[in-house]
Amino acid sequence: MRARKSSQDRKAEILATILDLAFEVGPAHVTTGMLAGRLGLTQPAIYKHFPNKKDIWHEITNSLCARIRENLRQGATANDPPLAMLKQLVLGHLRLVTETPALPEIIVARDPGSDLTEARQQIHAAMGEFREALRGKLSDASKAGHLHHGLEIGDAEMLVFGVIQSLVLRLMVTRNPTLLEQDGERLFDLQLALMKTEGNPL
Amino acid sequence: MRARKSSQDRKAEILATILDLAFEVGPAHVTTGMLAGRLGLTQPAIYKHFPNKKDIWHEITNSLCARIRENLRQGATANDPPLAMLKQLVLGHLRLVTETPALPEIIVARDPGSDLTEARQQIHAAMGEFREALRGKLSDASKAGHLHHGLEIGDAEMLVFGVIQSLVLRLMVTRNPTLLEQDGERLFDLQLALMKTEGNPL
DNA sequence: TAATTTAGTTATAGAGCTATTACTAAAACG
DNA sequence: CGTTTTAGTAATAGCTCTATAACTAAATTA
Numbered sequence: 001m002r003a004r005k006s007s008q009d010r011k012a013e014i015l016a017t018i019l020d021l022a023f024e025v026g027p028a029h030v031t032t033g034m035l036a037g038r039l040g041l042t043q044p045a046i047y048k049h050f051p052n053k054k055d056i057w058h059e060i061t062n063s064l065c066a067r068i069r070e071n072l073r074q075g076a077t078a079n080d081p082p083l084a085m086l087k088q089l090v091l092g093h094l095r096l097v098t099e100t101p102a103l104p105e106i107i108v109a110r111d112p113g114s115d116l117t118e119a120r121q122q123i124h125a126a127m128g129e130f131r132e133a134l135r136g137k138l139s140d141a142s143k144a145g146h147l148h149h150g151l152e153i154g155d156a157e158m159l160v161f162g163v164i165q166s167l168v169l170r171l172m173v174t175r176n177p178t179l180l181e182q183d184g185e186r187l188f189d190l191q192l193a194l195m196k197t198e199g200n201p202l
Numbered sequence: 203m204r205a206r207k208s209s210q211d212r213k214a215e216i217l218a219t220i221l222d223l224a225f226e227v228g229p230a231h232v233t234t235g236m237l238a239g240r241l242g243l244t245q246p247a248i249y250k251h252f253p254n255k256k257d258i259w260h261e262i263t264n265s266l267c268a269r270i271r272e273n274l275r276q277g278a279t280a281n282d283p284p285l286a287m288l289k290q291l292v293l294g295h296l297r298l299v300t301e302t303p304a305l306p307e308i309i310v311a312r313d314p315g316s317d318l319t320e321a322r323q324q325i326h327a328a329m330g331e332f333r334e335a336l337r338g339k340l341s342d343a344s345k346a347g348h349l350h351h352g353l354e355i356g357d358a359e360m361l362v363f364g365v366i367q368s369l370v371l372r373l374m375v376t377r378n379p380t381l382l383e384q385d386g387e388r389l390f391d392l393q394l395a396l397m398k399t400e401g402n403p404l
Numbered sequence: 405t406a407a408t409t410t411a412g413t414t415a416t417a418g419a420g421c422t423a424t425t426a427c428t429a430a431a432a433c434g
Numbered sequence: 435c436g437t438t439t440t441a442g443t444a445a446t447a448g449c450t451c452t453a454t455a456a457c458t459a460a461a462t463t464a
Contacts, residue, residue: 004429004430004431004440004441004442005441006431006441007440007441010441025312025314026230026311026312026313026314028228028230028231028312029230029312029313029314031420031421031422032421032422032423033420033421033422041441041442041443042442042443042444043421043422043423044422044423044424044425044442044443044444044445045441045442045443047422047423047424048440048441048442049441051423052422052423053422053423105310105312107371107375108307108310108371108374109228110227110228110230110231110307111228111231112227112228112231112450113422124375151392155388155389155392158365158368158369158385158389159361159364159365159368159389159392159393161368161371162361162364162365162366162367162368162389162393163360163361163364164364165364165367165368165370165371166360166361166363166364166367167360168367169309169310169363169367172310173309173326183360186357187357187360187361187364190353190357190361191361194396194397195396206410206411206412206459206460206461207411208411208461209410209411212411233450233451233452234451234452234453235450235451235452243411243412243413244412244413244414245451245452245453246412246413246414246415246452246453246454246455247411247412247413249452249453249454250410250411250412251411253453254452254453255452255453314420315452
């Protein structure tokens with residue numbers, strides 16, 4: 001019986017650790033035993049802080065969705081030109097993924113039980129709002145004449161989202177989050193330069 | 203004791219079914235029981251055809267890698283202009299994913315045991331060759347002056363791969379492979395039009 | 405047609421995971 | 435300081451999954 005911590009501290013530790021483990025072994029394969037082991041506890045100790053595993057994911061979900069939407073609000077309130085706000089949205093999201101590389105793992109996770117089903121659905125919903133926000137900024141930019149006319153907004157959104165996806169898949173394969181933001185900014189600027197009205201930008 | 207089939211037929215059935223299930227529930231969550239159930243057999247029947255689960259994935263891996271590389275060769279042998287060959291590579295890969303939507307699931311799968319580890323590694327290797335091939339075609343096109351000079355080949359590769367990734371993630375979220383090829387061709391053409399030397403292409 | 409092979413069955417060992425129960429001792433509180 | 439609360443433990447029930455063993459009957463082969 002060692003190192004007894006306050007419930008609040010321990011809960012926070014558990015939530016942070018489940019995200020670490022989710023990135024390492026995949027969200028669906030994080031066990032209560034692993035979680036406890038990493039915290040130097042026995043497996044049933046987890047159940048002093050959460051009634052069941054699903055509820056741990058529930059809190060993770062709320063926190064991640066909140067952070068996705070926080071980024072969304074930042075992009076929405078500023079009064080910059082639409083393409084600057086678009087860049088803020090994209091780089092903000094890449095920063096979130098860099099800080100929490102478990103996020104894309106959760107997005108593509110499959111789970112046998114229903115522990116992660118709610119998490120996945122909620123995060124998909126928040127990501128849907130993110131894509132809507134991208135679309136909104138692209139639409140504003142297009143109306144302001146900043147993009148090639150004839151460029152469909154839906155297609156532009158797919159291309160911009162593709163920049164993010166390309167980087168995120170590389171993260172999932174290499175397990176290395178460090179290059180995301182750096183390469184992200186360069187690629188985003190490039191993709192946008194290609195979509196802008198003014199001629200040869202390179 | 204019903205419907206006894208030849209070993210060859212049954213093996214093929216098992217391989218086809220594990221891919222179906224991998225798309226439905228995720229590769230790591232396909233159980234021998236599920237597999238047998240879908241084929242109208244009992245769970246241990248699977249072990250009359252494969253010594254263990256890992257070996258089923260091993261055969262799946264070989265078959266998928268072969269198909270990835272087959273597409274690669276088609277793109278390599280033709281004598282078309284480099285950007286036409288690039289398009290062939292990309293659309294060929296999207297066709298493969300449409301026919302076998304479990305492929306991206308395997309690429310991002312995490313498994314607790316080591317059943318899928320080899321599969322994932324081998325497929326990552328084949329996908330690395332695919333990206334190398336994209337890079338090669340883009341390099342040829344660039345040298346022939348078909349692309350904006352100043353466009354880094356590595357960046358161009360990320361953007362083209364991003365088109366694929368954007369579509370693949372949508373597939374994983376919507377579970378609907380039907381739109382891949384159709385939208386794929388349009389988005390690829392668009393991305394390439396933006397990267398081409400000749401001015402405003404829209 | 406009789407003997408052999410083998411695709412299939414039932415039963416079960418053994419491992420890992422979630423969650424509960426009963427107990428223990430460190431904090432918090434009066 | 436004594437009582438209460440609660441973060442922790444050990445033990446274990448119950449479930450699911452992989453794989454093996456022993457057996458059975460449908461095909462194949464002699």
